[in-house]
Amino acid sequence: MAKRKKRARARIPKDQRQNLRLWAEGAREQVLKPHLDKYAFERDLGWVKERAYLQKVCNEYHARIDWRLEDHEEPMLGPWDPDALVEAESLPDDEEIEKRKRIKLLNKRIRRWFTYRIQRRRNLASGLNPHKDPFAILLTKLTGLTAPPKARQAYQQFMHESHAEKIAPVVAERWAEARASNDPTTAGRKEPKAGFRARSSRNFLAKRKPQSQNEQRTRRPRRKRHTMQR
Incomplete structure (x- = not known):
C-alpha cells in the first residue's frame, strides 16, 4: 500500500476555521479514537447496544x-479512571x-464523528463499486442477468398503444403546419424527429386527458336509488 503523502502546508488553526471540520483533532480525538472499534462492533448489534456504549463514551468525554x-x-487531559465517581x-x-444544551450538542457531534469514520473505513475496505467493477459487469453478463426495463411514461405508453390510429395523424398534421x-426544426428534413413526435404526443394527451375523464364518468353506470315505500 502506498504511503500517504505529507501535507504541503500546515493546517489552519482551529480559532481561524470557518466550519467544524476536524473539530476533534488533538486531545479530543485521543479520547474518542480508542473507542472506535468497540463502537463499530456495538453499532452492528443494534441501536440499543449502540446507544448504551455511546452514553459510556460521552460520560468519559465530559468527565475528562x-x-x-x-x-x-x-x-x-489527565489520567482517567473509569471506576472513579464523578x-x-x-x-x-x-x-x-x-x-x-452544550452537552446535548456535543453528544450529537460525537455520534457523527463515529458514524463518519465507520462509513469511510467500510467504503475503503469494500473495494470497487460493483456497478463500475469490470469483473462484476462481466460476471453479470455471463450469468444472463439483465436489469428490468424502464417503465414508460404516460405519453410513451400512449404512443406505443395508439400510434397508428391516433398519434400518427396528429404528428402528420402538426408537421405539415410546421413546414408551412x-x-x-423542419429545415432539410422530410420526416419529424423523435422529439417532435414525443412533443406532439404529450400535447395531444394533455388536451385529451380531461375529455377522457369525462367520458369515463359518463360511461360509469349509475346506481339505482332505492326508495322506501310508505
Missing part, C-alpha cells in the same frame, strides 16, 4: 473535558440549562 471549553481551545456540579438554573410556417 470541561463543557465550558470553546471548540478551538485544546483541553489538558461529582455532580452545583450550578445556577440558567447555567445548568446552558450546560445541558417555415419552422427551423
Whole structure:
C-alpha cells in the first residue's frame, strides 16, 4: 500500500476555521479514537447496544473535558479512571440549562464523528463499486442477468398503444403546419424527429386527458336509488 503523502502546508488553526471540520483533532480525538472499534462492533448489534456504549463514551468525554471549553481551545487531559465517581456540579438554573444544551450538542457531534469514520473505513475496505467493477459487469453478463426495463411514461405508453390510429395523424398534421410556417426544426428534413413526435404526443394527451375523464364518468353506470315505500 502506498504511503500517504505529507501535507504541503500546515493546517489552519482551529480559532481561524470557518466550519467544524476536524473539530476533534488533538486531545479530543485521543479520547474518542480508542473507542472506535468497540463502537463499530456495538453499532452492528443494534441501536440499543449502540446507544448504551455511546452514553459510556460521552460520560468519559465530559468527565475528562470541561463543557465550558470553546471548540478551538485544546483541553489538558489527565489520567482517567473509569471506576472513579464523578461529582455532580452545583450550578445556577440558567447555567445548568446552558450546560445541558452544550452537552446535548456535543453528544450529537460525537455520534457523527463515529458514524463518519465507520462509513469511510467500510467504503475503503469494500473495494470497487460493483456497478463500475469490470469483473462484476462481466460476471453479470455471463450469468444472463439483465436489469428490468424502464417503465414508460404516460405519453410513451400512449404512443406505443395508439400510434397508428391516433398519434400518427396528429404528428402528420402538426408537421405539415410546421413546414408551412417555415419552422427551423423542419429545415432539410422530410420526416419529424423523435422529439417532435414525443412533443406532439404529450400535447395531444394533455388536451385529451380531461375529455377522457369525462367520458369515463359518463360511461360509469349509475346506481339505482332505492326508495322506501310508505
